[in-house]
Amino acid sequence: MKPAFFHRLVENRNLSRDKIGILLLFAIGVTGHLIVFMIPAPLQILAPQVPMLAPQDWPGSYIGEEKRGFYQSLYLSQDSVNAFIDQTLVWYANPDENVDRWNQLDPETYNGWPILERRMDTDQPVSYLACNPDLSCSPPQCWYLAYWGHWFTSVFFWRQSDEDLLRQDIHQLIPRIDQLLMSAPDELCFWFLCTSGNEVRNKNRE
Amino acid sequence: MTVLLIAVGLTCLLPLLLLFVMPVGAFYTLRSWDQTLNWEASFILASSVAFLGYFRIQDILAPPLPIPAYLHWALTILAILSPICIAVAWLRWNGVKGWLCLLLFPLVPIGMIAIWLLIEFPFNS
Numbered sequence: 001m002k003p004a005f006f007h008r009l010v011e012n013r014n015l016s017r018d019k020i021g022i023l024l025l026f027a028i029g030v031t032g033h034l035i036v037f038m039i040p041a042p043l044q045i046l047a048p049q050v051p052m053l054a055p056q057d058w059p060g061s062y063i064g065e066e067k068r069g070f071y072q073s074l075y076l077s078q079d080s081v082n083a084f085i086d087q088t089l090v091w092y093a094n095p096d097e098n099v100d101r102w103n104q105l106d107p108e109t110y111n112g113w114p115i116l117e118r119r120m121d122t123d124q125p126v127s128y129l130a131c132n133p134d135l136s137c138s139p140p141q142c143w144y145l146a147y148w149g150h151w152f153t154s155v156f157f158w159r160q161s162d163e164d165l166l167r168q169d170i171h172q173l174i175p176r177i178d179q180l181l182m183s184a185p186d187e188l189c190f191w192f193l194c195t196s197g198n199e200v201r202n203k204n205r206e
Numbered sequence: 207m208t209v210l211l212i213a214v215g216l217t218c219l220l221p222l223l224l225l226f227v228m229p230v231g232a233f234y235t236l237r238s239w240d241q242t243l244n245w246e247a248s249f250i251l252a253s254s255v256a257f258l259g260y261f262r263i264q265d266i267l268a269p270p271l272p273i274p275a276y277l278h279w280a281l282t283i284l285a286i287l288s289p290i291c292i293a294v295a296w297l298r299w300n301g302v303k304g305w306l307c308l309l310l311f312p313l314v315p316i317g318m319i320a321i322w323l324l325i326e327f328p329f330n331s
Contacts, residue, residue: 025295032288041266
């Protein structure tokens with residue numbers, strides 16, 4: 001009697017151990033699935049903190065291409081008039097690096113175009129405006145570069161024709177760009193994860 | 207050219223291996239069509255879900271987002287392991303031999319590569 005009882009006991013114990021294992025694996029699997037497929041895309045949460053222009057800043061425009069490297073194009077199509085803005089945004093963990101990179105820029109020209117306006121105020125972003133030498137030629141185009149704290153931005157303005165409209169775009173959007181830069185947070189945070197991690201800093205330096 | 211030949215070779219061989227050779231081997235061990243079919247279906251489903259999870263994680267956590275590397279790796283591993291865990295639990299519940307269930311752990315990542323190769327090479331050109 002005894003060996004049969006022990007045999008059954010061991011069998012039962014193995015069976016319950018097997019069931020516990022199955023339950024544990026199932027729990028890990030379901031939890032993993034919930035995390036992997038339910039975790040929200042951090043960019044959507046971070047996006048309001050990123051000081052980029054949005055279609056509402058340039059009425060009638062729409063987002064053409066959105067990239068992860070904080071690069072965005074806004075397009076404007078009204079009948080035959082076509083225009084676009086390409087904005088690149090860089091976040092530096094160390095704002096001194098931002099200043100260093102800025103100081104490496106040629107103070108007279110940008111991409112071979114003369115710098116028409118420059119601002120060196122301390123209470124506003126430091127900026128350059130460089131345009132192609134003959135704006136009356138088609139297509140008129142300009143670069144606006146600015147930095148403030150951790151943030152650097154370069155904005156490329158392009159119009160198929162009409163220099164005046166390009167100037168209008170520039171004068172309409174530059175204050176908004178400056179405002180966005182100045183109101184941007186020093187570091188991006190997603191839940192408890194902030195950009196101050198050393199690994200991220202090294203990545204940004206690369 | 208050599209890389210392309212290897213890729214095309216793998217694209218042909220891996221699905222053949224996973225869809226035909228492995229089930230035959232499993233059938234020889236299990237001696238049951240039900241369990242073999244169960245194993246193969248679990249394997250294909252786990253590989254597909256792991257593939258989707260892996261690319262979802264790569265997609266939403268791509269640099270330069272402020273995600274520490276350890277978290278990125280943990281989520282990537284979780285994306286691959288969680289469907290395997292469910293598949294193993296399901297197979298074990300249905301009485302498939304333990305070692306054959308655990309074989310999914312090394313085989314599902316290979317299945318993911320096979321799915322990726324199938325999507326990348328024959329259909330992408």
